[in-house]
């Protein structure tokens with residue numbers, strides 16, 4: 406069961422998922438067996454605890470308070486951004502791959518401004534901030550073409566070497 410890691414709220418320790426007679430998703434109070442509709446948040450559960458089992462709610466709030474005090478790291482989705490920053494080397498590698506993807510597939514430069522594309526990048530690496538379209542044209546593309554040119558020089562050098570070999574033979 407992954408429930409504990411996915412749902413941080415303590416309220417879930419007192420409820421379980423339960424399908425309502427109308428087929429909708431609901432929760433059932435472990436304490437009294439009452440069915441509640443589930444609206445995507447714990448508000449119904451908390452409301453139930455408040456009116457039916459105030460002592461549980463009190464206990465819950467107490468433990469949550471204690472945990473908050475002892476917790477050094479933030480939990481929840483925000484904690485992702487609390488991770489160590491992306492090393493510049495990694496960021497450069499991603500940018501290089503991004504530029505290669507755009508140039509090799511001859512994609513429009515506005516791709517880097519596409520919300521869906523940015524969402525993909527954020528999903529893969531939330532700490533990465535892609536270059537703007539301007540940065541792409543003014544910095545990244547010229548740099549990419551420069552490295553491309555220098556890597557294309559390698560085969561020439563090799564053929565020069567081969568020629569030398571021929572001469573020597």
Ligand SMILES: [Zn+2]
Pocket residue numbers: 434435436437438439453457458
């Ligand atoms: Zn109850």
